[in-house]
Amino acid sequence: xxxxxxxxxxxxxxxxxxxxxxxxxxxxxxxxxxxxxxxxxxxxxxxxxxxxxxxxxxxxxxxxxxxxxxxxxxxxxxxxxxxxxxxxxxxxxxxxxxxxxxxxxxxxxxxxxxxxxxxxxxxxxxxxxxxxxxxxxxxxxxxxxxxxxxxxxxxxxxxxxxxxxxxxx
Numbered sequence: 001x002x003x004x005x006x007x008x009x010x011x012x013x014x015x016x017x018x019x020x021x022x023x024x025x026x027x028x029x030x031x032x033x034x035x036x037x038x039x040x041x042x043x044x045x046x047x048x049x050x051x052x053x054x055x056x057x058x059x060x061x062x063x064x065x066x067x068x069x070x071x072x073x074x075x076x077x078x079x080x081x082x083x084x085x086x087x088x089x090x091x092x093x094x095x096x097x098x099x100x101x102x103x104x105x106x107x108x109x110x111x112x113x114x115x116x117x118x119x120x121x122x123x124x125x126x127x128x129x130x131x132x133x134x135x136x137x138x139x140x141x142x143x144x145x146x147x148x149x150x151x152x153x154x155x156x157x158x159x160x161x162x163x164x165x166x167x168x169x
Contacts, residue, residue: 011092
């Protein structure tokens, strides 16, 4: 799999996929209807220029529609529950253990490479997106590889991949 293809998919467990699908249905149904009703009621109050309730409801509607688009896109690109091969290659769905170059072997960190929405299902593991600076840099690497990436603060950091195993939830 190419790095670009890996970044396009979103790896989710079945449980996370079901929760996000339920959230999307709720947002598109009852939540959307409630906001529309609030906008309508505020509009009926008259002058919209000085109607704080109207403007607040419209802003909330914008945020809601953005979240709906985000969920639709994520669920469209979701690769559900297919555990990647146990071949040591870093890809979405892998539990990755790494350390910074120069740190001792007992200063390792472990995370799940997947959608941030997996946080609840990750059993306390941090979840890094394949689009994150570290996630995108290590895609396709294997145990023992040293990878350099640019941190959000602009610093160039090097990590050593200590292990990459399929996440089993």
